[in-house]
Amino acid sequence: MTPTDTIYTFDDVKREYEKYILRPQDRQLIESAYKFAEMKHAGQKRRSGQPYITHPVAVAYFLTQLHTGPETIAAGLLHDTEEDTGTGNNELKEKFGPTVASLVEALTKIADVTHKHDLHIMAEDHRKIFVAMAKDVRVILIKLCDRLHNMSTLQYQPRDKQIRISQETLDVYAPIAHRLGLYKVQLRLEDLSLYYLKPDEYQKIERDLAAKNESLSGALKRIQGQITDLLSKTGIPFQISSRVKSIFSIYKKMQAGHTFDEVYDLMALRIITDTENECYEILGYIHANFKPIPGRFKDYIAMPKPNMYQSLHTTIIADSGNVFEVQIRTKEMDEVAEEGVAAHWRYKEGENYDPKKEQTEIEDKLHWFRDFVSITN
Missing domain, CATH: 3.30.460.10 (Beta Polymerase, domain 2)
Known part of the structure; x- marks a missing residue:
């Protein structure tokens, strides 16, 4: 799989989530998150020269492919706002609620710790820190989609960074995707890593x-x-x-x-x-x-x-x-073979959709996730 820098638009994201997210307030949450992220990242560019907003939009698009819920997609759109735009977590909490704010905060902390230890941390320790800090499987789904897009645009990075990021992807992110049964994500991460490590x-x-x-x-x-x-x-x-x-x-x-x-x-x-x-x-x-x-x-x-x-x-x-x-x-x-744990965490909405019931189901599944954390540790 050679890198393809596909540029996704918010219309692409919207077309995907509207297939399964039906409640107007849930759709509104995602649209508000996009507008907020677009405003916060205004003027910022990726190394490719593209507007920075193309990155969180791509992450959100990949999340829709896993049928994640509105709060997860919103957090995907906002995942770099604290780290790269100086947005406070309280502001996110006021605008988007405690769940979205907590997902973004966890992603920011993981980014901070892994960046600080980049050159010294062993792959196994990196995995342990990543999974233990995530606590919520949705954080890991967002982080994997984030890494997938960064790998898809790695051709714009200098050679030494391509090698370091690809090795880290192979040692840390692909094994976590495998443990979660995210087959497609795992294969794409592995192939892209090999493309740079052993051309x-x-x-x-x-x-x-x-x-x-x-x-x-x-x-x-x-x-x-x-x-x-x-x-x-x-x-x-x-x-x-x-x-x-x-x-x-x-x-x-x-x-x-x-x-x-x-x-x-x-x-x-x-x-x-x-x-x-x-x-x-x-x-x-x-x-x-x-x-x-x-x-x-x-x-x-x-x-x-x-x-x-x-x-x-x-x-x-x-x-x-x-x-x-x-x-x-x-x-x-x-x-399950194609989507792994995401098949069990898929956002389901019908006439009797109840966010509280969904939260209970998430808590039940967290027992499985805690076992995963303890095994990984």
């Missing part, structure tokens, strides 16, 4: 992957068609898609002694169904009709990963002789 290796894998993709695409379409035909006759509801392994994941396997051609799961098929039982039924049909590779089956449904990931993994040989990984899971498992 030659990155580009070689990228070229090899493009060539392999071209040679495998026909075989992939064939086996996808065969599995579709097979499962269509069973009456089991399913959706099938394919994915390509990330460059960083391939790099890690090669560092462990594998050659590029020995990375079996370069391309994987993903089958989504409705129930757990149907996952196992589909696995039975796959194994009965295609040759599975011994020792490559993993049951993460019975034994979920620590970050709540669940799926069945098997590796099969197609009639073309090509090897493909097949992942089988339910829709709910897929949501």
